[in-house]
Amino acid sequence: MAETAPAETWRTAHEAALLPALGRPQRLLTHGSGARVWDAEGREYLDLLAGIAVNALGHAHPDYVRAVSEQAATLGQISNYFASEPQIALASRLLALAEAPAGSAVYFCNSGAEANEAALKMARRVPAGPGGAPRTTIVAVEGSFHGRTMGALAMTSKEAFRAPFEPGVPGIRFVPFGDEAALRAAVDETCQAVIVEPIQGEGGVRNHPAGYLRAAREATREAGALLVLDEVQTGIGRCGAWFAFQRPDIGEGIVPDVVTLAKGLGGGLPIGATIPFGSSAAHLLQPGQHGSTFAGNPIVTAAAGAVLDVIERDGLVAAAQDLGERLASALMKADGVTAVSGAGLLRAFELPELDSHDVVAAALEAGFICNAVSAHRVRLAPPLIVSAEQLDAFTAALPDIIAAAARRVKDKEKEKEAAA
Structure with missing residues (x-):
């Protein structure tokens, strides 16, 4: 045209x-x-x-164009039956930037919604607590947006998005934005995970009140549930830190169990990442329990590597x-x-x-x-x-x-x- x-x-x-x-x-x-x-x-x-x-x-x-062009001319899609150097290098670098503890790992996918779907699957694998009660609920925050696929959509609070596709994925409990007491009350022995954006994006670019993420960390740790931080929009330098939770005024020193990424990571090409922190979280999904044909292919991981290179080099x-x-x-x-x-x-x-x-x-x-x-x-x-x-x-x-x-x-x- x-x-x-x-x-x-x-x-x-x-x-x-x-x-x-x-x-x-x-x-x-x-x-x-x-x-x-x-x-x-x-x-x-x-x-x-x-x-x-x-x-x-x-x-x-120019650096991004060069990285994509050179990789496209070398090796493109290979599936996850094989590994590539850009994939391994990117995963290792993300773990370092996230300051993830030993035993952490990266799962690559194609979007933020898919990154949150992987986190949802990890949450479903959280074992029952000492009392033996089955874990059946995931807590999300009113105003949240986690994606449009069925699992991510179930954790997205906007009723207009979810209503046309009911019944959706069960077990999602929404708590009022900014209400620390309601959050703590919702995280009980039946809770698998709390998923929260460090700053709500589609909810209006809303900052949580001071102490809210810390309360989420304390409540999930006490209940044996996961704290999942959706950094799809806030990550990769966007908020003045590699990850928004690393800012003292946002994360207040917390360490999450799972972080999800996408958007800025690929710089324009579709890539997402789910990062479980520590070996316990990293082993919730076993071989064969999740996967993606295109995820982490050499071209998109080379592109993401170039994004990180330029961000770091140019301050x-x-x-x-x-x-x-x-x-x-x-x-x-x-x-x-x-x-x-x-x-x-x-x-x-x-x-x-x-x-x-x-x-x-x-x-x-x-x-x-x-x-x-x-x-x-x-x-x-x-x-x-x-x-x-x-x-x-x-x-x-x-x-x-x-x-x-x-x-x-x-x-x-x-x-x-x-x-x-």
């Missing part, structure tokens, strides 16, 4: 060929470079979403922390913004007087890609290679974007009045 294809042409082709469950795309993007992308009509955008926190190195990073973890604080400070100065949440370069700003979809639409028209993560919150998750100047360009444009969003509200109100 030509790059100059009019919108009605590509939209018609998209609707004719792709499942409508995917939704209606906003633009036809054709290429990118760094933190910028271009659409089929030649318009340029600053990408402040990075494929939903995926493109850690932005678009067409992007520290940069995410510094730039994130700069961004948060600038966002709070904008008229109408009442709160900024998140950490590092995973942020949301709240505009209680505006529909976030109107703000995102106005931002897109102004040349900025962001995301309506909840009714009044806009999510920003730019590439880790984004510059201070690029972030400053967005915050400088934000007052005009907010004003344009307010005009959109008034225009819709006038249309309703005219139609009445």
Whole structure:
């Protein structure tokens, strides 16, 4: 399809060929470079979403392109009947970055949902406690998002996501967000695991109150259950640490039993990882109890290795922390913004007087890609290679974007009045 294809042409082709469950795309993007992308009509955008926190190195990073190209020209898919050097090297490196204890291991898969499915299977294998009561429940938090496959979906709290596919995987118990007492009460001898995001992503980029993750760690340890941290969106430097739980203000020194990863790990290619900490957790799944045809293939693991190389070499973890604080400070100065949440370069700003979809639409028209993560919150998750100047360009444009969003509200109100 030509790059100059009019919108009605590509939209018609998209609707004719792709499942409508995917939704209606906003633009036809054709290429990118760094933190910028271009659409089929030649318009340029600053990408402040990075494929939903995926493109850690932005678009067409030369080191990333080189690693993928060289590996594709050497060895591609081999199945898990065989091993490859990129796979082993990546697993070893993740264990080191996670500061995982001896006996820990990595299971590679293809997405965050699959990483959480593996964690769910591990939880189902947790043995009964001293009292012998069967373990039948997994505790998740209201506002959570863990994926769209049936097991991950069961642990995702949004009723609208789960209801069309009931009955789902049984035994999931949701506790109110931020309620430490409810969390502790739910983790009893029947509990297999607690699964929690260090910062809720799809729930609005929400930070848990101080002490919440520590309470989850204490409760699961007392009950003999697993503490599973879903770092699919928060991991790989996104929040100013390799893993969000490693930040003292988030993890408060806890050590989890299982960590799940995806998104930024692959830098644009599909890869997920489930990391059980310690030999007890690592041996919950025995040979033949889980697997995946494509998981950990040489191309995606080489790509992930390149992502880690560049992040480490260029100091992007520290940069995410510094730039994130700069961004948060600038966002709070904008008229109408009442709160900024998140950490590092995973942020949301709240505009209680505006529909976030109107703000995102106005931002897109102004040349900025962001995301309506909840009714009044806009999510920003730019590439880790984004510059201070690029972030400053967005915050400088934000007052005009907010004003344009307010005009959109008034225009819709006038249309309703005219139609009445």
